[in-house]
Amino acid sequence: MAFFSELAQHLEVLRDALGGDVEAEQLPLALDRLSDDGVVAALEAATGLVRAGEKVRIAASGAAAARSTREAGHTGLAQKRGHRNPASLIQEITGATRAEAAKHVRLGESLRTLAGIDPGRDAMTDASDPAVPPYEGAGAGVGVGPGPRAGVGAGGEPEPWHAPLGRALLAGAIGSAQHDAILRGLGEPPEPDPVATSGEDDGLDAVARAREAWREAWMLAAEQLIAEARERTVEELGRAARTIRDQLDPAGAQRRFDQRFEGRAFRLWRDADGVRRGSIVFDDLGGAWAQTIWDSALRPRRGGPRFVDSEEKARAEELVADPRTNDQLAYDLFLDLLCAGALADAATVFGARQAGVRIVVPADAIVQERSGAPAVALVEDDQTVLPAWLAAQHMCHTATRHVTVDGGGNPLDLGREARLYRPKQKIALAIRDGGCRWRGCDRPASYCEAHHIDEWVRDEGRTDIDRGILLCRFHHMELHHGGWRITREGLGDFVLHPPPGRGDPLVLVPRLALRLAVFDIEPPPRRFRLAG
Template sequence: MAFFSDLGEHVAVLRGLLGADIAADALPGIMAALDDDAIVEIISGASNLIRAAEKVRIVASGVAAARSTREHGHGGLAQKRGHNSLAALIQDLTGATRADAVKHVRLGESLLAGMGAALDDGAGESTDAAPAGSLDAEVAAEPWHAPLGRALLAGTISSAQHDVILRGLGEPPTVDDPDASRHIADVWSLAAEQLAAEAGERTVEELAKAARTVRDRLDPEGAGRRFDERFERRSFRLGTDSDGIRRASIAFDDVGGAWMDAILDSALRPRRGGPRFIDPAEKERAEQLVADPRTNEQLAYDLVLDVLRAGALAEEKTVFGTRQAGIRVLITADDREAHADGRPAIGLLEESQTSVPASLAAQHACDTGGVECTIDRDGNPLRLGREHRLYTAKQRLTLALRDGGCRWRGCDRPPSYCEAHHIDHFVADHGRTDVDRGILLCRYHHMQLHHGGWRITRDGLGDFVLHPPPGRGDPLTLAPRLTLRYAWAGIDPPPRRFLPAA
C-alpha cells in the first residue's frame, strides 16, 4: 500500500473512534466514556501511526547521518546546526534520551546501507560527492542486515525489534577470503531474516536473547572471546560514600552472575511470583517470606551477607530455603565432541539461556557431574540417561587428604575452595569416577585449565603432569602440598638433628 494512504488509514481509524476535529484537551473526557474494545483499538491505531511516522524519521536520520560524518567537518548537516554529532541534533529535535537518539542514527544508517541507497551528499550542500563508478559490484552487494530494513519498511517489525536483532547478531567476523566472507554475510543475512519472521510472536527481550544466542552459535570462537572479555572485566570495589555508608560495585563475569542470580532467586522466589508450593512446610516458609517486612533489596543484602558469613560450610537448607542454589549448563553432544576435538563450541546456561563456551560445560561437568538426555529436533525429551561422573563427598575427602588444596603450581587455595577436576576427557565414555583420576583445582585454575586449553595427565599412580597449551612452555609436574608430603612420609632420610639422641 502506498505510504500516505497507509498513514491516512491509521488516522481514519482514530478519527472514527474519537470524532472529527476534536480539541486535544477534550481527549481524556471522550476516551473515559468509551468501552474497553474502543480503548484497545485506539492504542493499537495510535501505535500504527507512531510506527509509520517513526519509519519516516529513521530513513531521514539515515540520510542525515550520511551527511553528518566526520569527513564533512563543520560543513556537515548536524554540524552546521551547531551539534557535534547527529545524535545530539536528533536529541535536540525530538526530546528523546541520548540512547534513543543513538539508536535512531544506528537504525537509519543500517536501513540506508541495506537499501543500497545512493548516499550522495545532498544537492548543493557539499561538493565531495563520491566519484561515479567507485562502487563496484562487490562493494555494492547488499549488507547482511538488509532483510531487517525491508521488514521495518514493510511494517512487519518495529524499530525496537529491528534494533535488538541488529545488535544481537552483531557484525559478522571478518575473514580475508572473499568467498568465505560472502558466505558468512549470507548466513548472517539468513539469520536476520528468520529472526525478523519470528518477530510477530516474540517479545523484544526474547528476540534480543535469541539473536545473541544465534550469533554465538554461528561464531563460537567469537562467543569464547566475548566470554573472556567479560571475565577480564570482573571486578569488586568497596568504598565509603559521603554519608559514611560502605558501598560496593561489582562487575560479574557470566558464571559469577549466574551464581548470583541463582542464589538470590532460590531465596526470594516466593516474592518474585515463583511456583506455588504444595508441601505445607514449604508453603508456610513462602508465606512468611512474602509477609516479611523487609524490602527485596534488604532481603537480598541480608542473604548475601549470610552466604558470605556461612561460607563453604553452610548447610544449604538454612540459607537457601528449599531449593539449593546452583547453575546448570546445557551442551549438545555435537558441541561436546567439537570441544573435545579442540574446535570452538558453545553451551547454554539453563536458567537464562545465555551461551557460554563449551569449556565451561566441561568444567562444570567435572565438578557436579551431568546427565545425558536424548532429545528430538523439536525438543521433546526421548530418553533420560543416568547421571554420571560426580565425585562423592567421601571421594572429595580423599582428594583433600591427598592434594591439600589446589594443585596448580604456586596456588595456595585450600580444599574447601576447590573443585574436583577429572583428568580424563569430557567425552561420552565418561571416564572412571575414580579418585586416582581426579585432582583438586581452585575455581580460577579449574577454569583456566578448561578454558585456556591446558591439560593434566597421569600415568597410573605416577605424578600428575600439567601440559600448557602448545607453544606455552614445557609440561610441569604438579607436586602435592609439601606439608602433606612430610605428614605422610616423614623426612627421608631423617636429617641428623632429628635423630634420637644416642
C-alpha cells in the same frame, strides 16, 4: 502500502474509535468511554501511527548523519546548527535521550545501506544540486520503485546481511526497538583470515566464499529473528540474537567470554556521606550464579512457581509475609552468603529451594570440545552462551542428566505416568521450552510450572513430556481461570485457544535459540580460521 496511505488508514481507524475529532485535553475522557475492544483498537492504531512516523525520523536521522560527517567540518548539517554531532541535533529536535538519538542514527545509517546509498557519497552536495539524479537503487527492497532483486544491492553487489531488518522495519513488521535489538545482538559477521587460506590455489576466492557464507548465515538468522519478534519481548529478542550469534560463531563466543572474564571486578568505596557502597562487574558464569541465587531466594516474592511440599510452602509464605523489601532481602542474602560460604543451609539462606546453575550441553558440542574445536553450551534459564570447555569442566564435579530429543526438540526418553511431573521430566521440559511458552512472556524455566494440556481427572490425561508445557504461575492461573486452553496434535505445535470472542488460536512457537541448539542454522564451514 504507500506511506501516506498507511498513515491515512491508521488515522481513520483512530478517528472511528474515538468517534470523530476530539480536543487534545479531552483524549483521556474519550478513551475512558470506550469499550475494552475500542481501547485496544485505539492503542493499535496509535502504535501504527507512531511506527509510521518513526520510519521518517529514522531515515531522516540517517540523512542528517550523512551530512554531518567530520570531513564536512563546520559546514555539516549538525555543525551549522551548533551541534558536535548528528545525535546531539536529533536529541534536541526530538527530545529523546542520548541513547535513543544514537539509536536513530545507527538505524538510519543501516537503512541507507539497504537503499544502496554509497556511504562515501557527498550527500550535502548531491541534495542541493538539481543536476544530480536520485541515487540508483535508492528504493531497493523498500517499496520505492522496483530496485534490484532480493539479496542483491545496488550495482549488483550483495545486500548487507541486515537488509531483511531494514525491509521489516519499513514494512511495519518490526519496530525500531526490535530492529536495534536484533542488529546489536547479532553484531557484524566474523571476517575470515586470509592467512588461513594462503596455501590454497584459490585462496582469495576461498576467503570470498567464506565471507559470503557468514553473510548468508547472518541474514538467515536476522530473518528468523524477525519471525520471532511477535512472540518475544524486546529484551528476550536481544538475548536470543546474542545467543544465536555465539552459536554460529563459537570461536568469537570464546573471545567475548574471555573479554568479559578479564573485565570482572568488585569494588567498595565510601560516598561523600560516608556510606559504604559497592559495584560488581560479573563474568558470564559468575553472573549466572548470582542471578540464580537471587531468583531462588526471592522467587516466592516475584511470581515463581507454587510449592506443593508443606514445608516448602510454609517457608515460601513466611518469605512473602516478610516486611523487608526485595532489595533488603537481597542484601541480607548477600551477607549471609559471605558469612556462611559454601556451607550455607538451604532452609536458612535460600528460603524454599537451593540455587544452582543448570547448563544445557548439546551432544555434538562435547565431541567438538574434546577434539579441540570451539563449541558452546547454554545456561538453561536465559540461554546465555558459555564455552563448552567450561561446561565440561563443571561436569567433572556436578551431577549430569542425559536428555535425548528429536529434531523438533521434543524429549524422547524420560519418565511417564505420574500425577505430578517429576524433576527429571521438568529438566526435559526446560530444555525444550526454555521458559514460559505463552506468547510475549520471558519468564525463565525456574519460574515456571508444568501444565498438563490434558486434564488429569476429566480427560484422563497422562503426565508425559509430550503432553506437558511450561507456563509461569500467572499464565498458568490465567489459563485455568480465564477460559483459555492449549492443544497439541501428536508432536506438532502447541496451540493456545483464547476464550470465545477473544480472537483466533495462536501457535506457541518454541524459542529460536533453543531450536538452533538442536537443528536449523548451521555455522559456515569451520575450515576458515577467524581473524583474532
